[in-house]
Amino acid sequence: MADISTTLAVRDVKSLDPKGGDTFASVLLIKRLAERPTKTGNSFLAVELGDKTGSFTVNCFSDNPAFEFFKGLKEGAIVRIEAKVDYYQNRLSPRLLRAEQISADQLAGSPLMANLVETAPEDADALWKEFEGHIAAIGHTEMRATVQAVFDEIGAQFRIAPAAVAMHHAYRHGLLEHTCHMARAARALLPLYPEVDADLALAGVLVHDTGKVIEYQGDLVTSKSRKGILQGHVVLGYQLVRKAGLKAKLNPDLLERLEHIVLSHQGELEWGAAVIAATPEAVFVAKIDDLDAKMGMVQKLLRQAGDSDEFSDRHLGLNAQLLLTKPQK
CATH class of the missing domain: 1.10.3210 (Hypothetical protein af1432)
Known part of the structure; x- marks a missing residue:
């Protein structure tokens, strides 16, 4: 298994330079996994990956080795990914470089496991x-x-x-x-x-x-x-x-x-x-x-906003992007 000690949470990934093409590694949960058709009739997988600080979606097309990898997994599986920062329609959509599955046992005692599961902020x-x-x-x-x-x-x-x-x-x-x-x-x-x-x-x-x-x-x-x-x-x-x-x-x-x-x-x-x-x-x-x-x-x-974020992505429930900065008094 690759080193999991140097990984970024989703919030940290979203703070990387969107134009810099930075590469990163993260240990994340597969939150959603959906196979969809392309305009040419081929298939791609929309894979939502996340932890308690947020989530993003990576798209794996049928000619990508990661397509079969993710197709063999289920929602709730833990994966370590290496990817390159990229954005599509102003949303973080990294380009996947490598991915491997990690078991919960492999993360036992690691703070990475606690970082995967979001809990209520109140006791x-x-x-x-x-x-x-x-x-x-x-x-x-x-x-x-x-x-x-x-x-x-x-x-x-x-x-x-x-x-x-x-x-x-x-x-x-x-x-x-x-x-x-x-x-x-x-x-x-x-x-x-x-x-x-x-x-x-x-x-x-x-x-x-x-x-x-x-x-x-x-x-x-x-x-x-x-x-x-x-x-x-x-x-x-x-x-x-x-x-x-x-x-x-x-x-x-x-x-x-x-x-x-x-x-x-x-x-x-x-x-x-x-x-x-x-x-x-x-x-x-x-x-x-x-x-x-x-x-x-x-x-x-x-809670999930980065320090430099002014607006959130459009939220389906709010039907809007949320202004994240505090009022100036």
């Missing part, structure tokens, strides 16, 4: 303690018991799960972080909207994304499970909440309203909602969910 234990406090803050006895029953069943998975495959809070403990952020926002905003039932809204925030512990799978790289593909987290979360609500003997009206929050929290049908939010609490939760998802995208782009 996970502190987040979980805070989360338990949000459950305790639900005043309605059966509503609180319903939420508690959900997390008695899935709590261990929920604590480590990502909130998405790629779009927002897409890292270990990301779902816990996203939900705690939503709970903070909800409890700060509830006094402004007395029409919203506080217990129902807070319960809805805490359980809205619980189906994601079933929808997603994977250790180093997240992908959708069979149930995630066939049912989706909205339906899976509804099933968890209904089961818990019946167990806690939550009255039918409140259970239906809590289920509705889960079914509608995605905001729009084209975004994956089963129905459009139609209660004060469901509208409230859907908007806070969208706010924290968008701000999670912003926070990650700012």
